[in-house]
Amino acid sequence: MEYLIHLAILVSIYAILALSLNLAVGYAGILSVTHAAFFGIGAYATAILSTRYDVNFFLALVVGAALTAVASFLIGAVLSRFRGDFVALGSVGFNMIVWSILLNWQELTRGPLGIPGIGRPELGIWNIEYSFSSNFSFLLLALCFLLLVYLAARFIERSSFGRVLKAIREDEEALEVFGYKALHYKLAIFTIGAMLASVAGALFAAYITFIDPSTFTINESIFILSAIILGGLASNKGAVIGAVVLILLPELLRFVGFPSDIAAQTRQAVYGLMLIVLMLYRPQGLVGEYKL
Amino acid sequence: MDIVPQLIANSLIAGSIYAILTLGFNLTYASAKFIDMGFGVMTAIGGYTVFYVSKTLGAPLWLGLIAGILLSGFVSFLAYTFIYKPLRARKSSGAVLLIASLGTLTAVQAVIAILFTSQFQTLSGLLHGNRVFELFGAAFTAVQLSIFCVGVLLFLLLAFLLKKTLFGKATVAIGDDEEVAKIVGIDTDRAMGRLFFLSGAIGGLAGILIGFDTGIEPIMGLPWLLAAVVAAIIGGIGNIYGGIAGAFLLAFAENFGIWKIAGEWKAAIAFGLLIIFLMWRPQGIFKR
Secondary structure: OOHHHHHHHHHHHHHHHHHHHHHHHHHHOOOOOHHHHHHHHHHHHEEEEEEEHOOHHHHHHHHHHHHHHHHHHHHHHHHHEEEEEEEEHHHHHHHHHHHHHHHHHHHHHHHHHOOOOOOOOOEEEEOEEOOOOOOOHHHHHHHHHHHHHHHHHHHHHHHHHHHHOOOOOOOOHHHHHHEEEEEEHHHHHHHHHHHHEEEEEEHHHHHHHOOHHHHEEEEEEHHHHHHHHOOOOOOOOHHHHHOOOOOHHHHHHHHHHOOOOHHHHHHHHHHHHHHHHHHHHHHOOOOOOOOO | OOOOOHHHHHHHEEEHHHHOOOOOOOHHHHHHHHOOOOHHHHHHHHHHHHHHHHOOOOHHHHHHHHHHHHHHHHHHHHHHHHHHHHHHOOOOHHHHHHHHHHHHHHHHHHHHHHOOOOOOOHHHHHOOOOOOOEEEEEEEHHHHHHHHHHHHHHHHHHHHHHHHHHHHHHHHHHHHOOOHHHHHHOHHHHHHHHHHHHHHHHHHHHHHHHHOOOEOOOOHHHHHHHHHHOOOOOHHHOHHHHHHHHHHHHHHHHHHHHOOOOHHHHHHHHHHHHHHHHHHHHOOOOOO
């Protein structure tokens, strides 16, 4: 049972990541491969604030989201200068830079040692005090966040803002002619997506209670991208389905009994092959509406 | 102690590797018009083939070198034939091709890691001594000298190939307009297959050289690919000669940059240089 709860928490966290990446890739057509960087900034902000300055989880989460907003706005502005698909490569470069900062800025992040002993979230309003220390209560918290993010994504999709984004994705020049500043719209959605990813990062740090840079590599970004491509771009349901499938599928490998390094590499090989097969036979994913 | 000659030597060596990689990348980008991320992993294929053939099996080094270059070229050719060719025939967008090539990169590097573990390996043990030369106060090894020479030779060879041979003319024609090239009777499929083979082989060669100079690991592909792409954008994307200039500019910026800043920021320096170019000269040094 504990194991199932553990999987459900991971699925919720990755579903938040997938939903938030889908905002940028699916709705705005920004081919971003740097989501793990924002995930990492959120996780590290929460970890550092709560272990070193004893800041409450929920406050740390907000600060982390604000930091991520600044970082993603700046990088989004830079990425917007890239021509066409080179955005993807620029974002890969940004992910590598963030990772190398996490690894090398030892005074702040403790480098490869990682940050242990991150506390579980505690809630203290008026006289009600509650700590999400059991895994089941944490699952409920994660599901609440997932629901909020899902509703936010759905709201954005159905708002006029979302419609403009989709139109920009289809024909940027036409929308410019109509007087929409495509750059502003793209930057806004990129920043929103990054902030939501940092929320997932905060949850991840508080759940695992230990983080190190190895979680926030480019492979993680590719993994999240695979999830939304599998589920289908520009579909919130698809993003959740993709995250569920990609988290649960490799768990089956666990029962086959590979050594852990080989199992990890096998997963990577499967993701890679899956991307190729999807591009060849079903570029819109399982339930997606947008074909790249 | 004057460090400048050493920095210049280091820049020339790093620049040669970048130049070789950029040549390989530009070759397919100029004609196929999509970003082949799978090109990065060809470095690992080349390096690990030499590692396997010459170190594990104990075959002579020249055999390992040939096997490494041919195998990386062949894998690149296979990726084109079975993945990129059908996608291009279907008029898939650049993003689809890019993601498919990202899949190739991820899958192949994972397979290499399963076969050889993800540990860092070095090829320099295969050489009997690596002499150190000194020139104007700059020290460099025999391997590094040969990297520079290979870079120059490869450049001359490619320039000859593109200018003088029928294959080169076909390549240039495809780069200008694939449809028209087809109409005037160029077998574009065959030329493309050869181009991908050539590009993969160049990537493999670069990986082998990197393996002798520093070392190889399965995930080496992506960082080297990024460096090649940065150099290509700086030089003017798809422009083979511009790419060389971009490669050396990038190498000089990085090596002189880490003179004053800590070495961990090397990637950030490359990115910074790229941003400067994207802001003020997005078409690169030489326009295509």
